[in-house]
Amino acid sequence: MTRDEMTEALSLIAFCDYTFGLFENSGGALYLQAMYVAPDIVTGLPEPQYTRKWQLSQHMTKSEFVQTVFKCCLTSFEHRARESFLYRGVRVYGPHFDVEALVALARAGAHDVRHPFE
Known part of the structure; x- marks a missing residue:
């Protein structure tokens, strides 16, 4: 999948109040990360919370990509x-x-x- 195809697929996904983004590191690797606002566990104040980063492959199928987004949500x-x-x-x-x-x-x-038991 291209980045544009992944962006298009992300536009079709909704999960709670999460927003999803694609990010590229300096080496050109593409990552998925989600963000939501929730109370901080220490301060109790609403703050942006970020999921771990999920490295993506250009060889992913659309189904693999959507399943990776779902796994991101489950893990979060x-x-x-x-x-x-x-x-x-x-x-x-x-x-x-x-x-x-x-x-x-x-x-x-x-x-x-x-x-x-004995």
């Missing part, structure tokens, strides 16, 4: 759910944990496993 909603879900007042499944801190937690053996 999962991210929002992880930020909003609290256990004991803490975002235990938050999406912003440092991966090295997660490695340390795993290496410390902090596992909660079910034991089989």
Whole structure:
């Protein structure tokens, strides 16, 4: 798909209050990113929120492109759910944990496993 074809397909997509954009990096790679306005999880003030960037291929079919936009929406909603879900007042499944801190937690053996019936 060309950038123009992707732009045309984006014009046919609606999801909540999201807007979608195509962006090119300095190397010429094309990316999809969505934006919506929602309360910031720290300040509570309405602020623009941006999804992760999704690299696109010029070899995508229209179906692959539309499915990638859909995956962007699903991933964004999962991210929002992880930020909003609290256990004991803490975002235990938050999406912003440092991966090295997660490695340390795993290496410390902090596992909660079910034991089989005997």
